[in-house]
Amino acid sequence: MRTLITNIKQLHQVESPSVAIPGHITRVSGKDMALLPYIDNAWLMIEDGLIHSFGEMGSLADNQADDVIDATGKMVLPAWCDSHTHLVFAAPRDAEFVDRIKGLSYEEVARRGGGILNSARRLNAMDEEELYDQSLVRLHNVMAQGTGAIEIKSGYGLCLEGELKMLRVIRRLKENVRIPIKASFLAAHAYPVEYKEDKAGYVDLIIDKMLPVVAGEGLADYIDVFCEQGFFGVPETERLLEAGWKYGLKPKIHANQLHHSGGVQVGVKHKALSVDHLECVAEAEIESLMGSNTMPVLLPGAAFFLGMHYQPARKIIDAGLPVCLATDYNPGSCPSGNIPLLLSIACTQLSMTPEEAVNAVTINGAAAMELEYEMGTIKVGKKANLILTKKIPSLAYLPYDYGNNNIERLIY
Ligand code: NIG
Numbered sequence: 001m002r003t004l005i006t007n008i009k010q011l012h013q014v015e016s017p018s019v020a021i022p023g024h025i026t027r028v029s030g031k032d033m034a035l036l037p038y039i040d041n042a043w044l045m046i047e048d049g050l051i052h053s054f055g056e057m058g059s060l061a062d063n064q065a066d067d068v069i070d071a072t073g074k075m076v077l078p079a080w081c082d083s084h085t086h087l088v089f090a091a092p093r094d095a096e097f098v099d100r101i102k103g104l105s106y107e108e109v110a111r112r113g114g115g116i117l118n119s120a121r122r123l124n125a126m127d128e129e130e131l132y133d134q135s136l137v138r139l140h141n142v143m144a145q146g147t148g149a150i151e152i153k154s155g156y157g158l159c160l161e162g163e164l165k166m167l168r169v170i171r172r173l174k175e176n177v178r179i180p181i182k183a184s185f186l187a188a189h190a191y192p193v194e195y196k197e198d199k200a201g202y203v204d205l206i207i208d209k210m211l212p213v214v215a216g217e218g219l220a221d222y223i224d225v226f227c228e229q230g231f232f233g234v235p236e237t238e239r240l241l242e243a244g245w246k247y248g249l250k251p252k253i254h255a256n257q258l259h260h261s262g263g264v265q266v267g268v269k270h271k272a273l274s275v276d277h278l279e280c281v282a283e284a285e286i287e288s289l290m291g292s293n294t295m296p297v298l299l300p301g302a303a304f305f306l307g308m309h310y311q312p313a314r315k316i317i318d319a320g321l322p323v324c325l326a327t328d329y330n331p332g333s334c335p336s337g338n339i340p341l342l343l344s345i346a347c348t349q350l351s352m353t354p355e356e357a358v359n360a361v362t363i364n365g366a367a368a369m370e371l372e373y374e375m376g377t378i379k380v381g382k383k384a385n386l387i388l389t390k391k392i393p394s395l396a397y398l399p400y401d402y403g404n405n406n407i408e409r410l411i412y
């Protein structure tokens with residue numbers, strides 16, 4: 001099966017020897033984040049779901065295809081890679097949203113039994129079928145907005161059965177939807193009520209009873225911990241990450257959302273694939289990321305929705321580090337998985353340029369879930385999971401025209 005896209009106004013994020021960054025790109029960092037190589041007036045051939053070839057319209061020789069898409073006036077980009085979501089959940093938390101507007105903080109809501117514990121009660125009361133159906137609708141919605149690879153976490157079960165239910169739902173999504181999906185095991189998201197006075201007991205339960213089953217059934221790709229004051233401290237995080245590694249689960253952790261919790265340093269020390277959130281980042285955290293392979297993943301959608309201060313993206317990029325952006329799609333701190341809106345927030349609030357923001361949700365998003373060899377750039381042999389935009393004047397128009405839908409469709 002061959003599909004040919006012709007007359008593409010601009011084909012973005014192309015990787016080929018003739019453009020600015022030669023060689024195989026696995027992530028972009030520092031000043032390189034400002035570069036987004038593109039071809040004007042381009043074509044691209046898809047064969048059996050992979051990028052077969054591409055170039056300038058003048059170079060199109062072999063135009064035999066089963067299907068031709070005329071992209072006059074439209075852009076093509078690699079699909080968004082959303083490397084941090086909690087897309088499987090049972091119910092919205094709009095009442096807490098109103099409580100916070102009236103003055104309660106996110107942490108106060110959590111201390112009163114709302115927040116993650118509220119989501120856990122709802123999830124444990126819902127059957128797997130309904131949870132799957134709801135999650136599938138959400139997944140299709142974000143795909144319509146251009147997401148072509150996604151990571152999804154457990155963490156609203158907080159008991160063996162509930163965590164397994166979530167991870168099985170993620171596995172069914174993997175089986176039934178043809179985009180790459182990665183699963184992270186996040187039982188260490190909050191302490192369940194029964195363990196309020198026995199925190200070490202809950203960590204033991206995760207390590208001794210949950211991890212062996214989750215790993216044994218191959219239900220997770222990564223282990224995650226909400227490393228934060230009032231949640232899981234550095235010593236607990238270390239125990240959990242060491243246990244995860246024993247089962248071959250790499251860490252991808254929540255770090256430094258609410259405090260300078262030591263989460264970044266502990267993530268780097270335990271060779272985390274990524275440390276995510278990073279609202280609270282200063283010199284010490286940047287220092288620890290320098291020279292490591294751990295990807296800093298910023299979740300400004302959560303800072304936006306909780307009315308918190310934003311992540312210091314400029315400081316991180318100017319230090320020469322890579323930046324990845326992800327949505328954090330979840331019912332508490334960011335009930336949106338809309339990446340075009342995330343790009344607008346990154347540009348207006350984090351002072352990232354449109355090119356930096358697009359790099360952060362394509363190649364760096366792919367790297368933050370180990371998909372850099374199959375997703376994230378336009379390269380021969382990579383998956384042809386592509387965004388076809390509507391007619392737009394420039395790449396910058398995507399984040400500029402915020403709140404409006406300029407994605408015509410995801411090709412996958
Ligand atoms: O990434 N911070 C921890 N976990 C999620 C939110 C979970 C929730 O409030 O339901 C986050 O923001």
Ligand code: FE
Binds near residue numbers: 084330
């Ligand atoms: Fe999160």
